[in-house]
Amino acid sequence: MDKLLQALLNGLLLGGFYGVMVLGFSIIWGVMGVINLAHGEFLMMGAYMAWALFRAFGLDPFASLVIVMPVMFIVGYLLQRLILNRVIERPHLMALLVTFGISISIANIYKVVYTASPRNVPVSYNGSVELFGLTFPIVKTLVFFVALSMMFILHLFLQRTRLGKSIRAAAQNKNAARIVGIEIDRVYAITAGICIALTGAAGAMLSPTQAIFPFMGAPFTLKAFTITALGGLGRIPGALLGGIILGMTEVLVATFVPGIGTNLGVAVSFVLLVVMLIVRPQGLLSGLRPMEEVE
């Protein structure tokens, strides 16, 4: 029983991270209809940035978010303004190929610059505490609560601010938004900036718990697909729900299926994706339809 509870706790904590990790992918897809295959590479960039700041200035990965997020916002903003806005009105395959090209480029540039050697961010508090008979890994627990806070702030931003409402309007009906004076290209660029900033933040928070290397991104893009299929496009509660389901499934399989360990996380993710697409292709919530079509 203790083993099960511990596995559920670990799955929940992992799910919180997955929830914030997938948001950028899910919102870009939901608002703009672009499947960002470079999602994992932006996460990798955030992780490398946290590592570089830790190495150069001893900056804690969580503190580094105040630098990582603005820098990644600019990266996302420029990516959308300079590249994606030019292909967004064309058939979906075009944007898919462009982001695929970006993912390959980023990973290989990082390989040239940093080599393929894994990097680590050895924070001093990478231990655990016992509470209520359960073991709470400190970093993962911190990640969970920071992730929840980010999701809550993003929710408030989208619901309460005029900029957030403009993003929702653009997602629901871009032509109607255009015709009332909303500059869609700018809204898209800001949306991409926010999404890439969140993805970079997820990478920075991941840095104390996982080796950082140039090709670490791809599995996260694949997991983002699964979580989005579970939770729906552009929906914060859906991202959290999908993240928790995937996190718990991965941990339960790793805990209770002998000889698997944590190495088959991506395989579990894919099995879940295939099962979802066969059994409930519309997803648990709204599935993989763009937000505009959902309306």
Place this chain on the structure above:
Amino acid sequence: MNHSVELLRGEHVTKYFGGLAAVDGVDIVVRSGEIVGLIGPNGSGKTTLFNCLSRLLPIDNGRIVFKGHDITNARPYQVARMGLSRTFQVIRVYRKMTVLENMLISRQWRGETLWGMLKPSHPATERRARELLDFLKLSHLIDEYAGNLSGGQRRLLEIGMALMPDPDLVLLDEATSGVNPTLIEEIKDHIRELNREQGKAFLLIEHNINFIADLCERVYVLNYGKLLAHGTPQEIMENEAVIEAYFGA
């Protein structure tokens, strides 16, 4: 009403879809304070012409001028900010936002900084939204999600959204489509009042000929993308080419 000032001019507007000319060399003018009708059989190019004039579609030939500015290559949001609003044949409201939010979103991004957009709506903007909703008799639905409104109420909301930026010219695409007769009379009264009291100009696409005859001073008729006729409603209804286009007789 002073009709001397030309608001919108389309010169030889042409739009091709593949090899087909959906709009073929159409000349159209709307002056300030006018209510002008645009009619034609299904597929005659009316909505495509609206899309060209509001810049949702690029044109292949011709020129569009609004308030003296060449807007042929302008972006839709720029045209909207200059004072040209429109509605759509298929109602486009934000179904998952409240009626008030729908109104407020329709007056965004007017020269504001990114920082400014993080603040709540200006009280004057909200006041205007409430006044318009009152005018359109939608005040009691202010906190209702737009997706829960009836078709007619959504149509009124869409008109309200088009009016939020205080436009000089409103293009209404089949404003009476799917609306009950009582509400059609209300829409007619609203248009008339906005025209008389506030000097708003309207260009109306309509299939409801009585609606056009009651409101419009001039009517353009399209057929197969070309301008078939232009005149007063009376002249148009007596025009043999128009009768043949509609009834094939």
